[in-house]
Amino acid sequence: MTTEELFQVITELEPSAKQSEKTSDRPTVEVPPEALVALMQKLRDDPRLSFNMLLAHTAVDWLEERLFEMVYQLYSPQNQQYLAVLVYVPRNNPVVPTISSIWRIAEFQEREVYDLLGVLYDEHPDLRRLFLEDDWTGFPLRKSYQDDFILERPK
Amino acid sequence: MGLVKKEEYAFDTMPGVDVVLTKIDYVVNWARSNSLWPLTFGTSCCAIEMLMATGGPRHDLARFGAEVTRPSPRQADLLILAGTIVKRMAPRLRTLYDQMAEPRYVIATGACTISGGPFLYHSYSTIRGADEIIPVDVYVPGCPPRPESLLHGLLTLQKLIKEGQTIRKPGVRHKPVISEIPEGVSREDITAEMVELLEHDSVVNIEETLGNLERPTGI
Numbered sequence: 264m265t266t267e268e269l270f271q272v273i274t275e276l277e278p279s280a281k282q283s284e285k286t287s288d289r290p291t292v293e294v295p296p297e298a299l300v301a302l303m304q305k306l307r308d309d310p311r312l313s314f315n316m317l318l319a320h321t322a323v324d325w326l327e328e329r330l331f332e333m334v335y336q337l338y339s340p341q342n343q344q345y346l347a348v349l350v351y352v353p354r355n356n357p358v359v360p361t362i363s364s365i366w367r368i369a370e371f372q373e374r375e376v377y378d379l380l381g382v383l384y385d386e387h388p389d390l391r392r393l394f395l396e397d398d399w400t401g402f403p404l405r406k407s408y409q410d411d412f413i414l415e416r417p418k
Numbered sequence: 419m420g421l422v423k424k425e426e427y428a429f430d431t432m433p434g435v436d437v438v439l440t441k442i443d444y445v446v447n448w449a450r451s452n453s454l455w456p457l458t459f460g461t462s463c464c465a466i467e468m469l470m471a472t473g474g475p476r477h478d479l480a481r482f483g484a485e486v487t488r489p490s491p492r493q494a495d496l497l498i499l500a501g502t503i504v505k506r507m508a509p510r511l512r513t514l515y516d517q518m519a520e521p522r523y524v525i526a527t528g529a530c531t532i533s534g535g536p537f538l539y540h541s542y543s544t545i546r547g548a549d550e551i552i553p554v555d556v557y558v559p560g561c562p563p564r565p566e567s568l569l570h571g572l573l574t575l576q577k578l579i580k581e582g583q584t585i586r587k588p589g590v591r592h593k594p595v596i597s598e599i600p601e602g603v604s605r606e607d608i609t610a611e612m613v614e615l616l617e618h619d620s621v622v623n624i625e626e627t628l629g630n631l632e633r634p635t636g637i
C-alpha cells in the first residue's frame with residue numbers, strides 16, 4: 264500500500280484525522296484527542312490496515328508552544344508498514360483518552376508517560392507511577408522541572 | 419585496653435613470634451588476592467562493554483583467579499560496580515554491600531560510578547559516585563573503560579590486598595586508588611605482567627622460601 268492510499272483509507276475511516284506537515288521518515292497523521300480511540304480501534308481492526316502492534320508511545324514537551332505532543336508508533340506486520348499518530352494537548356491541562364483497551368501494553372507505556380511527564384489518561388485502569396518512587400513530587404522530563412538534587416553546569 | 423598492650427609487649431619480647439605472624443598474614447593475603455569472587459553489579463553500558471567482555475575468552479578474567487562470578491552477595495568478596503547508579507537503586511546497592519562477607523572489596527568502573535559521568539549535570543536521578551553509598555577501593559576510569567583497564571584495576575587491587583591494605587583497613591594509603599593505565603602501556607604489557615605474577619605466585623621455590631624464613635625480619 265502506498266502512502267497516498269494509506270492516507271486515503273485513514274481519512275475515509277476518520278475524517279478528522281489529517282496528514283501531519285512535520286517531516287518524518289514514516290507516514291504521520293494528526294488527530295484531535297476526542298477522535299483518538301475511535302481512530303486507533305479502526306486502524307487496528309480494518310482488514311486493509313491491520314496495524315495490530317503498538318511499538319511505542321511517548322510524549323514531547325513543547326514548552327514554548329505550550330503543548331504536549333503525544334506520539335504513538337504503530338506497525339502492521341501484515342503490510343510491513345509503519346504509522347505515527349500524533350495528538351496535541353494543552354500543557355496546562357494534559358488529558359488524553361487511554362488506548363489501553365485496544366492494546367494492553369499501552370497501559371504500561373501510558374504509566375511511564377504519566378510518571379515522567381505528568382500526562383493524565385482518561386479512564387486508565389491503573390494510573391500510578393512506574394519508575395520513580397511513589398512519593399516523588401513533580402514530573403522530571405518536563406522542560407520546566409526543577410529540584411534540589413539537580414546540578415547545573417557551571418558557567 | 420590492657421590486653422592489647424600485653425600482647426604488643428609479648429610480641430616485642432619474643433623474637434620469632436612476629437616472624438610467624440607475618441608469614442601467616444602473607445599467606446592469607448596471597449590467598450585472598452588470588453581468589454576474588456566478584457559480584458557483578460552491572461547496570462548499564464559498562465557492564466556489557468567492559469565487564470562481560472572481560473569475562474569472555476579474549477580477555478579472560480579467569481587467569482587472575484577472579485572468574486567465579488557470583489549472583490549472590492553472600493558468596494562474593496569483590497563487588498564490581500559497572501554502570502550508572504540511580505537514586506532508587508542506591509538502597510539496594512547498600513544492602514548488597516552489607517550482605518557481603520568480610521573481607522570485601524569494591525572496584526568502581528566507569529565515569530558513572532566514579533562521579534556520575536555523563537549524567538553529572540541536569541540529572542534528577544543519577545547518584546554522583548558510588549562512594550556516596552559505599553567505600554570504594556579502586557577506581558577504573560573510562561566511559562566505558564577498556565577490558566584491559568579492568569584487568570589493570572584488578573591487578574592494582576590484588577597488589578593492595580597482598581600488601582594488606584583496603585579502604586576499610588588503610589595502611590600507608592589513606593585514599594582510594596585510581597587505577598589508570600599509564601600512557602604507552604598496552605594489553606600485551608599487562609598480560610606479560612600477569613603471566614609473570616602468576617608464574618611467580620604459583621611456583622613455590624622451596625630454597626628461596628627457606629632462605630626467607632631464616633633471614634631476620636628486622637620488624
Ligand code: SF4
Nearest residue numbers: 463464528529530561
Ligand atoms: S561510564 Fe559511560 S559506558 Fe559506563 S555506564 Fe556510564 S555512560 Fe555507560
